[in-house]
Amino acid sequence: MMRPVMTISPDIGPDRIAGWYIFNTWLQKQWGHPIRLELFPSFQKQREAIQRDEIGIIYANPFDAAMLVREKGFKAIAAAVGKSDEAVIAVNVDSSVKCIEDLPITCRAAVTEAPDVNTISSILLEPADITRQTLQSVIADTYVVVAKLVLQGKVDVGFFLAEAYDGLSRVVRSQLRELLRSQIYDIRHVLLVEPHLQAEYETLKTILANMSSDAKGRDALHNLGFTDWEILQQEDTEFMIDLMDTLVT
Amino acid sequence: MISPFVQLIYHDGTMREVLIKNEEIPFPEGKLIVSRTDLAGIITHCNPSFIEMSGYQHEELIGRPHHILRHPDMPAAAFQDLWDTIQQGKQWHGYVKNLRKDGCFYWVYATVIPNIRDGSIIGYTSVRRKPSRAKVQECIQLYAQMNEAGAAV
Ligand SMILES: Cc1cc2nc3c(=O)[nH]c(=O)nc-3n(C[C@H](O)[C@H](O)[C@H](O)COP(=O)(O)O)c2cc1C
Numbered sequence: 001m002m003r004p005v006m007t008i009s010p011d012i013g014p015d016r017i018a019g020w021y022i023f024n025t026w027l028q029k030q031w032g033h034p035i036r037l038e039l040f041p042s043f044q045k046q047r048e049a050i051q052r053d054e055i056g057i058i059y060a061n062p063f064d065a066a067m068l069v070r071e072k073g074f075k076a077i078a079a080a081v082g083k084s085d086e087a088v089i090a091v092n093v094d095s096s097v098k099c100i101e102d103l104p105i106t107c108r109a110a111v112t113e114a115p116d117v118n119t120i121s122s123i124l125l126e127p128a129d130i131t132r133q134t135l136q137s138v139i140a141d142t143y144v145v146v147a148k149l150v151l152q153g154k155v156d157v158g159f160f161l162a163e164a165y166d167g168l169s170r171v172v173r174s175q176l177r178e179l180l181r182s183q184i185y186d187i188r189h190v191l192l193v194e195p196h197l198q199a200e201y202e203t204l205k206t207i208l209a210n211m212s213s214d215a216k217g218r219d220a221l222h223n224l225g226f227t228d229w230e231i232l233q234q235e236d237t238e239f240m241i242d243l244m245d246t247l248v249t
Numbered sequence: 250m251i252s253p254f255v256q257l258i259y260h261d262g263t264m265r266e267v268l269i270k271n272e273e274i275p276f277p278e279g280k281l282i283v284s285r286t287d288l289a290g291i292i293t294h295c296n297p298s299f300i301e302m303s304g305y306q307h308e309e310l311i312g313r314p315h316h317i318l319r320h321p322d323m324p325a326a327a328f329q330d331l332w333d334t335i336q337q338g339k340q341w342h343g344y345v346k347n348l349r350k351d352g353c354f355y356w357v358y359a360t361v362i363p364n365i366r367d368g369s370i371i372g373y374t375s376v377r378r379k380p381s382r383a384k385v386q387e388c389i390q391l392y393a394q395m396n397e398a399g400a401a402v
Binding site for chain 2: 101123124126127128129180181182183184185186238239242243245246247249
């Protein structure tokens with residue numbers, strides 16, 4: 001077996017990157033195969049590497065998971081227990097907007113590149129007749145920049161991953177107001193493995209299933225920001241992808 | 250006094266008396282209402298928001314036909330179009346007025362898609378979102394016209 005490349009969704013916060021290096025070290029030791037962790041600066045760059053079949057293992061954004069499973073034959077083996085991708089739409093605390101119906105249909109939104117958060121957020125705005133065509137997006141590199149654009153009054157709303165919103169500093173959050181928060185539960189990041197590693201699926205699943213019973217494994221999980229892996233069946237992921245399909249078209 | 254019960258005839262000719270109250274329940278903010286059916290439209294899965302909005306218990310829904318939510322104000326042609334579309338393997342979108350167990354109603358914007366596995370349709374998934382009020386107003390008029398036209402035939 002070649003040395004597979006592992007990568008993670010570019011929307012993983014900088015504070016979690018060290019955790020993924022620790023996970024990489026732990027996983028190669030358990031598995032007995034070297035793995036190389038490679039990070040991509042953007043979703044675009046990562047998708048290009050996926051198209052060139054360079055990726056072996058990926059902790060993917062649910063949006064990309066659809067393409068990885070349906071077009072590239074990847075298999076989802078695990079997801080973080082109790083974690084789902086939820087979006088928060090926030091305004092400046094002084095904004096006169098009290099509910100989404102108060103927003104203009106040409107609403108300006110500060111957004112990151114994260115496709116899951118952007119999709120969920122645009123759906124949350126639909127009841128106010130704000131569509132992907134009328135919405136004016138201002139792209140920001142990070143959620144901190146999204147917050148800044150809202151605070152500076154350059155946009156009407158900001159789209160946040162709920163976890164990132166909750167992790168903003170208290171000072172920043174005190175100047176923002178949450179307008180709406182999704183509670184979808186079924187959309188989540190998943191760990192996927194490429195079809196060439198098919199013979200290893202069960203081994204990898206067993207390793208991950210036992211991760212929280214191992215002291216070093218527990219430490220590594222803590223650094224990833226979750227308590228355990230939930231092992232997935234193929235149909236769990238197919239179900240999530242069907243659900244995403246209803247949202248994107 | 251006008252009876253709160255209405256006779257509803259399903260497309261297969263079976264009849265049911267349903268309780269109707271003219272009271273709308275708002276769509277739960279930030280949530281999606283999700284269900285799945287088998288090929289015949291029998292409910293196989295539903296999420297907590299689905300159960301909450303329907304007013305039924307989980308056990309009362311699983312194994313029942315999806316027309317359990319059918320509201321008499323919904324024109325039959327809308328559902329004919331739904332089934333024609335999804336059986337061809339395509340997505341269907343539409344605004345639907347649904348009936349709750351307690352007789353109240355709620356409006357949704359629904360998307361129904363076929364679940365395709367190894368090239369075959371094995372069932373259907375419906376995901377409902379909060380609809381735009383303007384669109385609901387249009388549909389109230391449109392569905393009333395469709396029902397009148399249907400009754401005149
Ligand atoms: C996945 C799926 C979801 C459906 N959801 C609803 C629904 O929410 N409300 C509804 O009235 N009919 C729904 N239907 C359509 C019903 O199966 C049925 O066609 C409709 O209620 C009309 O009933 P009848 O043709 O038996 O009279 C759904 C069908 C499918 C396949």
